[in-house]
Amino acid sequence: MLSKFASAIFDVFRRSIQVRYVTITVALSAAALVAVGGFLSLTIGNGLFQTRVEQVLQESKQASAEVQKTFTATGNTDVVALQTLVNEVIPNLEQKTANGSRKVALLRSPNQATSQFLQSPISGDLTVSDIPASLREQVAKTENKLVYRTISLESGGVLSPSIVVGSKVVIPVAGDYELYLVYDISDAQETLDFMQSTLAIGGLVMILLLGIVAYFVTRRIVAPVERAALVAEQLALGSLDQRLPERGQDVVAALARSFNRMAQSLETQIGQLSKLSKMQQRFVSDVSHELRTPLTTIKLATEMLEARVEELDPKARRALDTLVSQVARFESLLTDLLEISRYDAGAVVAEIEPNNLGDVVTLAVSGLEPLAETLGCELILKLPSRPVDADFDPRRIERVLRNLISNAIEHGAGKPVEIQVGRSKTAVAVTIKDLGVGMSRSQMDRVFDRFWRGDPARKRTTGGTGLGLAISLEDTHLHQGWLQVTSKPNQGTTFRLTLPRRVGGIFTESPLPLGEILSQRSKI
Amino acid sequence: MQKVLVVEDELPLNQQLTDLLENAGYQTMGVTDGENAFPAFQDFAPDLVLLDVMLPNKTGIEVCREIRAVSGVPIIMLTAKTEDEHVVEGLEAGADDYILKPMPSFKVLQARIEARLRPMRQSEASEIVLGPLVIDVLGHEVRRDGVRVSLTPLEFNLLQTLAEAPKQVFKREDLLKKVWGYHYDADTRLVNVHVQRLRSKIEDDPDNPKIVVTERGVGYKAGQF
Numbered sequence: 001m002l003s004k005f006a007s008a009i010f011d012v013f014r015r016s017i018q019v020r021y022v023t024i025t026v027a028l029s030a031a032a033l034v035a036v037g038g039f040l041s042l043t044i045g046n047g048l049f050q051t052r053v054e055q056v057l058q059e060s061k062q063a064s065a066e067v068q069k070t071f072t073a074t075g076n077t078d079v080v081a082l083q084t085l086v087n088e089v090i091p092n093l094e095q096k097t098a099n100g101s102r103k104v105a106l107l108r109s110p111n112q113a114t115s116q117f118l119q120s121p122i123s124g125d126l127t128v129s130d131i132p133a134s135l136r137e138q139v140a141k142t143e144n145k146l147v148y149r150t151i152s153l154e155s156g157g158v159l160s161p162s163i164v165v166g167s168k169v170v171i172p173v174a175g176d177y178e179l180y181l182v183y184d185i186s187d188a189q190e191t192l193d194f195m196q197s198t199l200a201i202g203g204l205v206m207i208l209l210l211g212i213v214a215y216f217v218t219r220r221i222v223a224p225v226e227r228a229a230l231v232a233e234q235l236a237l238g239s240l241d242q243r244l245p246e247r248g249q250d251v252v253a254a255l256a257r258s259f260n261r262m263a264q265s266l267e268t269q270i271g272q273l274s275k276l277s278k279m280q281q282r283f284v285s286d287v288s289h290e291l292r293t294p295l296t297t298i299k300l301a302t303e304m305l306e307a308r309v310e311e312l313d314p315k316a317r318r319a320l321d322t323l324v325s326q327v328a329r330f331e332s333l334l335t336d337l338l339e340i341s342r343y344d345a346g347a348v349v350a351e352i353e354p355n356n357l358g359d360v361v362t363l364a365v366s367g368l369e370p371l372a373e374t375l376g377c378e379l380i381l382k383l384p385s386r387p388v389d390a391d392f393d394p395r396r397i398e399r400v401l402r403n404l405i406s407n408a409i410e411h412g413a414g415k416p417v418e419i420q421v422g423r424s425k426t427a428v429a430v431t432i433k434d435l436g437v438g439m440s441r442s443q444m445d446r447v448f449d450r451f452w453r454g455d456p457a458r459k460r461t462t463g464g465t466g467l468g469l470a471i472s473l474e475d476t477h478l479h480q481g482w483l484q485v486t487s488k489p490n491q492g493t494t495f496r497l498t499l500p501r502r503v504g505g506i507f508t509e510s511p512l513p514l515g516e517i518l519s520q521r522s523k524i
Numbered sequence: 525m526q527k528v529l530v531v532e533d534e535l536p537l538n539q540q541l542t543d544l545l546e547n548a549g550y551q552t553m554g555v556t557d558g559e560n561a562f563p564a565f566q567d568f569a570p571d572l573v574l575l576d577v578m579l580p581n582k583t584g585i586e587v588c589r590e591i592r593a594v595s596g597v598p599i600i601m602l603t604a605k606t607e608d609e610h611v612v613e614g615l616e617a618g619a620d621d622y623i624l625k626p627m628p629s630f631k632v633l634q635a636r637i638e639a640r641l642r643p644m645r646q647s648e649a650s651e652i653v654l655g656p657l658v659i660d661v662l663g664h665e666v667r668r669d670g671v672r673v674s675l676t677p678l679e680f681n682l683l684q685t686l687a688e689a690p691k692q693v694f695k696r697e698d699l700l701k702k703v704w705g706y707h708y709d710a711d712t713r714l715v716n717v718h719v720q721r722l723r724s725k726i727e728d729d730p731d732n733p734k735i736v737v738t739e740r741g742v743g744y745k746a747g748q749f
Binding site for chain 2: 289290292293294295296297299300301303304307331
């Protein structure tokens, strides 16, 4: 769930330039603000503290000198009188001002030969343990100098930052004492806190403003790019009349102008090409049609002559035979040309209906038995036990099969030709395998090209037009199927036709193996 | 001797056709112009017309309509155009059949002509009643509510075939065999177009037929009354 959410966020980030740039701007400015703010608050904090420390030391120096002076000046050696003096002087040092309080403690230095007979006065909310031991050691070692330390003092459950300043005080008779003055500096801390929070709020507002600014700035830049992307996509999809608005003189306008020029030139060129291509298709179609009437006349005239073949001498008979066979070849060429021109014009519509591929294969095979017999070739048909039902145009698929099988018979060198039919959940397939002359790699690459012949010198029994496989491929593509071939010189050739079971059905694998796929033509 | 009118603008082809037809024992007349076709038809009164689609001055389609307006004589269209509209247009204008140029051989053309000229099959019944229609088999006449409906011989044959076996569903291929006399190379559009023409003459609402009913995915049958 969480990772899904994260990946969704990442996806948005990856897809939208705008989100990315706004995020980067905000992140970088936040980092800069944190750095600057940190530096500022550190500097100001230090300054505040130093000022306070100096003030505190100044006050302590005065206080400690006065205390020392008072004790030195007294001539009293009486314990009670000394105690009274201590009790009088020390609590006087306590202060409660607007800037914070000052607490006080007078502690006897440890490790003295004389015994303690004075009570150590200490402010009410201060305890001896609040004074750090390390400070006490330092005070003990120092003469005539103030030593300080910062501590956190707890009073009423609140920790407040404080400075402890210690100094040595010598009391006549009683010995060495340490005077500690504890200053509460929470006022400085408060000032610092206030300043820091102001900085933080200001920073946050600043980041927010920067984010908004970045959003609008990137919007200005990204919007034309997005529009260009959209228009480019529409162009790619074939709406060649799509253009970008050209406003202003900036780089975006320059992009729009160049883009529009490119689109214009594309539209013109594609228009010209398609016009040319249409003219050419039209020409091929017209030529084929125009040739049909004279061809009909020649055919009928030839038939007339054939009816009188007995009246002709052998040479004239041979001429008549040539005439008959060449007229037939001419006719099939015309038919194939017309068919190809229909495909080129996109005028072909398949009449797809539910069918049994097994039946169509059987029909094609039985139609070619006579040719196979003439060439001494055995046709082996392998059908699955169940019917191979699929949706296709039976006339076109039978034509494809007839073409593939007659090719196999012709190039099969008299060896058996195996025709196998297979089915899977998503597809049906036929393989036509011969063990004949085969093809080289380069020949195989061209096998579906129009008017291409494997071996121009080879004698052709069926008088193929050179368009058969090109038409077969078009027929296959019309069904959104595959027509593939594999071949090895002198070992034979296998063609495999694979069709989706249902119209528009998707398949990823043919139900039958092809063997080594060396050249493949499938749906483009 | 049966008479065939050959309307074909290409003179050499026209001559070849008439020669071959005469060899096959028909009396022929050749016309090479669309405008002269209908007058020639009226003068010659042929038993069958071979009609090219592409003609100068008047197209074969128009000639076909002119002839159909006055006669049910069998018409076979000759066309070099294989596009659907062309063939369907010719059939809709009233042609009984069409043959593509170049035809596989003259024999194929001859077979088609003979099929069209063959006398109508004899029926056991002399009169069949199909809903509002009375089919007079002997008189080759169809009356709808007592009014005579003008059908071409082919349309009559189609209707008669369906009416004689009122429960049977005929596949298009069966009808091609029975009515047109084809045994292979069948174009089922022939059946579709002629059923449409027949319906437009005999049905109340040709878009919602009751007499000649379509059996989806199979073919046609006579309606149940």
